[in-house]
Amino acid sequence: MKDKKTLLRLLPKVDECLLVLASYLEQENVPLRIAKKGVQSVIDTYRQNILNDALERLPENAEEWSLLFRDKICELNDPLFKRVINGTGIVIHTNLGRSILSNEATRQITTAGNYYSNLEFDLKTGKRGSRYSLVEEIICDLTGAEAALVVNNNAAAVLISLETPATGHEVIVSRGQLVEIGGSFRVPDVMEKSGAELVEVGATNRTHLYDFEGAITDRTALLLSVHTSNFRMIGFTSEVSADELVELGNRHDIPVMEDLGSGSLIRLPQFGMSGEPTVPEVVGAGVDIVTFSGDKLLGGPQCGIIVGKRKYIEKIKKNPLNRALRIDKFTVASLESILRCYYDNDSVLQNVPTLRMISQSDDLIKKRARRLIRRLKAKLADYCTLTLVPTVSLVGGGALPEYSMDSWAVSLRPARGSVNNLERDLRALEIPIIGRIEHDCFLLDFRTIQEHEIIELAGELVTYFNY
Numbered sequence: 001m002k003d004k005k006t007l008l009r010l011l012p013k014v015d016e017c018l019l020v021l022a023s024y025l026e027q028e029n030v031p032l033r034i035a036k037k038g039v040q041s042v043i044d045t046y047r048q049n050i051l052n053d054a055l056e057r058l059p060e061n062a063e064e065w066s067l068l069f070r071d072k073i074c075e076l077n078d079p080l081f082k083r084v085i086n087g088t089g090i091v092i093h094t095n096l097g098r099s100i101l102s103n104e105a106t107r108q109i110t111t112a113g114n115y116y117s118n119l120e121f122d123l124k125t126g127k128r129g130s131r132y133s134l135v136e137e138i139i140c141d142l143t144g145a146e147a148a149l150v151v152n153n154n155a156a157a158v159l160i161s162l163e164t165p166a167t168g169h170e171v172i173v174s175r176g177q178l179v180e181i182g183g184s185f186r187v188p189d190v191m192e193k194s195g196a197e198l199v200e201v202g203a204t205n206r207t208h209l210y211d212f213e214g215a216i217t218d219r220t221a222l223l224l225s226v227h228t229s230n231f232r233m234i235g236f237t238s239e240v241s242a243d244e245l246v247e248l249g250n251r252h253d254i255p256v257m258e259d260l261g262s263g264s265l266i267r268l269p270q271f272g273m274s275g276e277p278t279v280p281e282v283v284g285a286g287v288d289i290v291t292f293s294g295d296k297l298l299g300g301p302q303c304g305i306i307v308g309k310r311k312y313i314e315k316i317k318k319n320p321l322n323r324a325l326r327i328d329k330f331t332v333a334s335l336e337s338i339l340r341c342y343y344d345n346d347s348v349l350q351n352v353p354t355l356r357m358i359s360q361s362d363d364l365i366k367k368r369a370r371r372l373i374r375r376l377k378a379k380l381a382d383y384c385t386l387t388l389v390p391t392v393s394l395v396g397g398g399a400l401p402e403y404s405m406d407s408w409a410v411s412l413r414p415a416r417g418s419v420n421n422l423e424r425d426l427r428a429l430e431i432p433i434i435g436r437i438e439h440d441c442f443l444l445d446f447r448t449i450q451e452h453e454i455i456e457l458a459g460e461l462v463t464y465f466n467y
């Protein structure tokens with residue numbers, strides 16, 4: 001092996017490399033800064049390897065270097081934000097963007113991007129309007145609430161709802177509901193940020209109405225109930241119901257707030273009466289302030305929705321924090337579109353993709369999985385074994401944690417190489433394919449793979465295995 005100095009002198013000069021690449025860069029329309037960054041980064045990696053005695057071999061000629069540069073430049077010139085194929089079976093997958101939107105909602109986002117709009121302009125009076133007025137009435141129609149407000153996400157909805165009435169005051173909450181929901185949403189932390197003083201009552205497993213009642217003082221500003229989402233206690237447990245809290249709140253003239261988290265607007269048929277309470281049910285029970293996410297069971301864009309009694313919602317609207325937490329035009333445009341689907345009870349399960357995926361029959365899922373197998377079986381026969389296997393998928397997003405849904409997956413077992421390598425390689429494809437490894441097979445759950453993705457998926461797999 002040559003000594004380090006000699007090796008370092010063999011590294012090419014950036015400017016010379018760029019000259020060699022010139023026609024490629026022009027043809028692919030690559031900005032010079034990206035090209036420089038790519039070339040520099042490849043050379044730097046070799047330099048580091050030389051210095052750390054980790055060099056295996058140097059490219060031998062300009063041609064070989066150019067191939068490396070092109071790969072890197074190509075990678076740098078590609079948007080980092082990519083669509084993926086979700087084969088995890090988790091419908092509301094926070095890491096994969098939670099809910100996907102309907103075509104109509106997506107069209108509204110495109111319109112909001114391509115054109116000026118009446119976002120804050122009242123077309124009837126020609127005067128300034130409010131972006132919230134475009135969605136408030138629909139939300140009230142669908143939830144039965146007197147008033148509504150939409151903010152950036154549900155964490156923001158909880159924050160502003162607690163901050164508004166409760167700064168410098170006490171908020172009573174059950175000890176069993178002081179949970180962390182993931183993505184570092186911790187109820188006690190949010191409360192602290194809001195300036196409210198937390199009064200924990202009850203024991204970890206059991207809280208009773210008299211615990212709440214005994215903690216009420218003249219500084220009590222709110223009785224709070226939090227949906228524990230992805231956390232569930234079983235056994236000797238009890239929590240105070242919304243009805244009981246509302247009755248207590250009324251007696252002491254203290255508002256009651258419930259953070260529902262997922263907040264479904266309708267009762268999902270297959271979950272029956274044992275499911276979570278819906279937003280209209282909680283509003284109907286008389287809870288004064290109800291918060292929930294826009295992109296969980298509702299199936300809309302990221303946002304947090306606050307509904308309830310007008311006198312409380314109006315105060316929250318006037319909170320200066322509201323300006324900092326406001327939603328953008330893309331959210332307004334797509335949220336309205338998704339909400340409109342809920343006016344029609346018969347078609348909402350079809351028209352809101354999140355609801356469609358949750359409620360689809362496992363027969364339909366099986367059909368889609370079979371289609372992929374039929375397309376691939378012969379073509380991939382030498383490279384991997386494809387089988388149809390039953391599996392279970394999850395709603396996700398902290399919603400309905402104890403429900404799993406029967407589903408079907410295509411299981412891939414590579415003839416050569418490890419299943420871990422397969423999983424990694426599929427993540428690196430042009431449209432990354434995300435699945436999970438189970439019993440040494442790579443599983444693609446078809447609950448979350450759409451009809452029109454099957455051809456793309458098949459094409460990518462054929463290319464990958466033939467490569």
Ligand SMILES: *Cc1c(COP(=O)(O)O)cnc(C)c1O
Pocket residue numbers: 153154155156158181185226227228229259260261262292293294303304397398
């Ligand atoms: C998910 C969740 C939140 C946070 O909502 P985001 O929309 O992610 O900000 C808050 N509370 C509960 C109970 C949740 O399930």
